Amino acid sequence: MVIGAGIVGACSAAYLQRDAREVLLIDHGEPGMGASFGNGGIFSASSIVPVAMPGTLAKVPRWLLDPEGPLAIRWSYLPRLVPWLLRFAAASAPARVEAQARALRALLKDSAAHYAPLLRDAGAEALVRKQGMLYLYASEAAWRGDARAMDLRRRNGILIEDLERRTLAEREPDLGAAVTHARFIPDNGFTTNPLRLVQSLAQQLAARGARIAQERVLGFESNGQRITAVRTDRGRHPASAVVLAAGAWSKPLAAQLGDRVPLDTERGYHVIVKAPEKTLRAPAIFVDASFGITPMETGLRLAGTVELGGLEAPANWARTDAMLNHGRRILPGLLARHDESRLSRWLGFRPSLPDSLPVIGPSSRYRNAYYAFGHGHMGMCGAPLTGKLISELIAGKNPSIDISPFSARRF
Numbered sequence: 001m002v003i004g005a006g007i008v009g010a011c012s013a014a015y016l017q018r019d020a021r022e023v024l025l026i027d028h029g030e031p032g033m034g035a036s037f038g039n040g041g042i043f044s045a046s047s048i049v050p051v052a053m054p055g056t057l058a059k060v061p062r063w064l065l066d067p068e069g070p071l072a073i074r075w076s077y078l079p080r081l082v083p084w085l086l087r088f089a090a091a092s093a094p095a096r097v098e099a100q101a102r103a104l105r106a107l108l109k110d111s112a113a114h115y116a117p118l119l120r121d122a123g124a125e126a127l128v129r130k131q132g133m134l135y136l137y138a139s140e141a142a143w144r145g146d147a148r149a150m151d152l153r154r155r156n157g158i159l160i161e162d163l164e165r166r167t168l169a170e171r172e173p174d175l176g177a178a179v180t181h182a183r184f185i186p187d188n189g190f191t192t193n194p195l196r197l198v199q200s201l202a203q204q205l206a207a208r209g210a211r212i213a214q215e216r217v218l219g220f221e222s223n224g225q226r227i228t229a230v231r232t233d234r235g236r237h238p239a240s241a242v243v244l245a246a247g248a249w250s251k252p253l254a255a256q257l258g259d260r261v262p263l264d265t266e267r268g269y270h271v272i273v274k275a276p277e278k279t280l281r282a283p284a285i286f287v288d289a290s291f292g293i294t295p296m297e298t299g300l301r302l303a304g305t306v307e308l309g310g311l312e313a314p315a316n317w318a319r320t321d322a323m324l325n326h327g328r329r330i331l332p333g334l335l336a337r338h339d340e341s342r343l344s345r346w347l348g349f350r351p352s353l354p355d356s357l358p359v360i361g362p363s364s365r366y367r368n369a370y371y372a373f374g375h376g377h378m379g380m381c382g383a384p385l386t387g388k389l390i391s392e393l394i395a396g397k398n399p400s401i402d403i404s405p406f407s408a409r410r411f
């Protein structure tokens with residue numbers, strides 16, 4: 001039984017099915033409608049830099065003062081966030097950052113290879129492109145300020161090319177003069193439609209006999225050592241093994257399975273410009289404002305930034321206006337005149353642990369319960385190996401990589 005039909009649950013279910021397991025994939029909504037719906041779609045094997053870096057906290061006041069900056073906080077949520085923020089601060093210590101980056105590198109490095117069999121089975125190869133990815137900067141200061149993160153990437157074996165302005169203009173002719181510096185990561189890729197990617201995996205699962213149920217999981221039944229059934233708003237399902245992949249909503253269910261994890265959410269937004277006048281050929285991260293720009297089937301998607309405010313607060317669509325304003329600076333003429341009918345806006349919930357690492361592995365209390373959540377900013381890239389690891393654990397095999405950094409007990 002896999003709880004949660006986002007990209008992580010779908011990949012876990014797909015690897016379990018490839019391992020000849022009978023799978024029930026259960027989600028209270030349609031597959032792919034959580035965080036996996038609206039992300040930037042970038043398979044960023046270079047996303048190994050934890051959010052909490054040495055110096056990150058010092059930048060927070062400046063970010064918060066800038067209404068178009070990369071970070072916002074809902075102040076009413078702050079008291080609930082304090083324990084998470086304290087762990088976040090501790091995770092930014094240099095030695096911990098090195099260890100977290102190494103663990104992320106192992107999870108993300110061969111993402112394309114781990115996706116390959118799933119995409120082939122699902123006939124979804126056309127949804128994935130391997131054109132590399134740009135980091136864009138609007139000043140020399142921003143470019144220099146990113147040197148530490150780039151050094152961490154290089155030391156972990158990631159190829160990075162510094163691009164001359166002229167080369168950048170040849171590659172991306174629509175970029176404006178506001179972009180002064182760029183770096184290129186040749187090994188990254190992207191999907192042109194994250195929702196369709198999850199849907200394709202789900203359709204393939206169903207075609208091969210998996211059941212997909214639209215129910216909300218409420219709790220578990222056990223014999224003290226093993227989970228015997230899952231309780232939902234519509235009944236109960238006997239289960240021989242349970243995988244919790246409910247993204248940002250996993251915390252209360254993990255507590256029922258014996259682990260208190262400091263999972264919270266980094267809310268993020270997207271705005272899609274349909275049929276944009278200007279576009280990019282490859283996806284890019286605009287580092288100054290911390291969002292991605294991805295050419296997708298549905299239009300040019302600007303997706304990212306972080307808002308700390310929990311799962312309940314309503315959306316603040318001004319965050320999407322800010323991305324749009326930046327987008328217009330980077331791609332002058334992006335939207336010739338403001339026409340709301342050509343825009344579509346979305347708020348999503350990244351499942352985020354304070355050390356930027358997911359939780360992957362067995363529950364502390366039940367022998368047949370496993371975790372696969374907390375992929376923060378890199379779930380699209382980290383999902384396939386997570387799924388493979390889950391299928392290996394359930395089969396009693398040695399996992400392909402060291403999963404100790406991802407243990408639920410690390411907190």
Ligand SMILES: Cc1cc2nc3c(=O)[nH]c(=O)nc-3n(C[C@H](O)[C@H](O)[C@H](O)COP(=O)(O)OP(=O)(O)OC[C@H]3O[C@@H](n4cnc5c(N)ncnc54)[C@H](O)[C@@H]3O)c2cc1C
Nearest residue numbers: 004006008034035036039040042217247268378379380381
């Ligand atoms: C703005 C933004 C941009 C991003 N850009 C990128 C990017 O470019 N590249 C990248 O790799 N990552 C990116 N991410 C992160 C990525 O989207 C997430 O890490 C990933 O989608 C998490 O997948 P998931 O399957 O764990 O969670 P989700 O997709 O949220 O799926 C969890 C599912 O669990 C279900 N669920 C929850 N509770 C229950 C319950 N009790 N019972 C039944 N079902 C339940 C939900 O309905 C949901 O469908 C971005 C995120 C955001 C917000």
